[in-house]
Ligand code: ATP
């Protein structure tokens with residue numbers, strides 16, 4: 001097995017080792033390397049104290065009160081490195097004392113033993129460490145190749161695995177280091193992390209860990225909304241997010257995150273989906289979320305929340321019930337939930353907009369250009385494709401086989417058609433006023449005719465579209481009888497408009 005690590009990581013390790021400190025790659029980076037995944041960030045642990053790290057890297061800064069040091073990558077670069085942005089996080093080997101507030105250790109105690117540090121980590125798969133042998137030589141060799149990443153052979157690394165992390169990686173298990181009960185009780189955020197990792201990696205949560213989460217779910221109350229949101233966001237963006245939502249409900253955590261979801265479990269759909277596999281609002285939301293074609297956070301969230309207003313607006317019972325205006329109730333509830341979870345203003349506004357407009361109506365031959373313009377005005381051209389993605393998720397989540405039916409393709413075509421610049425005399429680099437001034441002619445049909453003829457010529461050859469040239473051509477035209485030429489020009493423009501329209505139609509496979 002080979003490991004690809006950034007050259008900049010080697011530089012950091014080399015600098016610390018030169019001062020006789022120990023340093024290991026740890027946490028998620030090792031887990032992901034072993035899973036052959038690209039690590040999300042690079043975590044290092046070292047025997048150096050925070051002040052030592054800052055002395056070696058003067059541009060580094062403290063990330064938190066616990067002495068975690070961030071090294072912004074830009075300070076390590078000799079030349080600009082496009083792909084690898086971000087920070088390296090270095091923590092000093094530490095033990096953690098009691099956690100009386102269920103979220104933070106009362107005190108952080110630095111130690112000089114790697115083992116102590118691995119022991120305080122949350123899960124066995126996150127408690128693996130990699131040491132790199134002969135870093136100085138490796139670095140010299142690697143710098144010569146000018147590559148930004150270095151490939152390490154198995155013989156060049158030392159893998160430290162005190163808690164059967166490799167075994168659990170093989171068995172796809174999320175399991176706490178040491179007593180599940182204690183570790184979950186110490187820090188309630190670990191419950192969210194367990195579920196987030198289970199969903200991201202498609203792993204199972206080991207039985208005792210799972211039971212401990214169930215037993216301590218209410219402790220989530222002690223965790224800040226921001227930290228809950230960060231983990232929730234990662235769940236929503238995973239490949240199969242609905243599995244994470246199910247786990248949050250099964251463990252009882254959802255009650256402390258989105259209690260509003262509970263009503264959707266009890267609410268039956270109406271005749272549209274009454275007999276299908278997704279016959280409750282909750283089942284439909286889960287299916288929509290899992291089938292959402294977009295990886296954008298707002299689109300995922302909107303697919304998840306789009307019908308959350310249904311329980312509140314339901315009228316009647318069973319097959320014939322209705323959910324009039326549920327999209328507006330849904331938008332209001334979505335806003336409330338997202339504000340509570342401290343999402344950014346932009347993310348909230350866009351998600352709410354998508355939820356509010358998810359019922360937009362379109363039917364070929366029934367809704368014309370004006371109707372399509374109205375939808376564009378409401379959601380903004382830049383959001384139309386995202387709104388279509390929410391509709392696709394909604395459809396697939398209702399159990400219909402085809403994601404993009406003719407109707408949606410036709411809608412896309414209409415959007416493009418009405419948002420393209422129309423072919424018009426406004427595109428000319430000369431206007432009626434110019435003609436009147438320069439050619440000393442009076443207002444009248446002659447001006448329109450000249451412009452029309454010029455436009456036909458410019459469409460044919462866009463290079464002709466400059467003021468001098470158009471003026472010269474216009475001078476020639478005023479002497480002629482324009483009636484015939486104007487008619488020809490009009491026909492030509494019509495033909496070109498039709499050709500353009502055919503092109504867009506072809507692009508969306510509509511007639
Ligand atoms: P990601 O892929 O999101 O970076 P990660 O597991 O690396 O996942 P980080 O937040 O980068 O998550 O944390 C780095 C490491 O620090 C973890 O792998 C784990 O060893 C340790 N860690 C993070 N949070 C906790 C916690 N709440 N309790 C114990 N250890 C933690």
Ligand code: MG
Nearest residue numbers: 028029041043
């Ligand atoms: Mg990490």
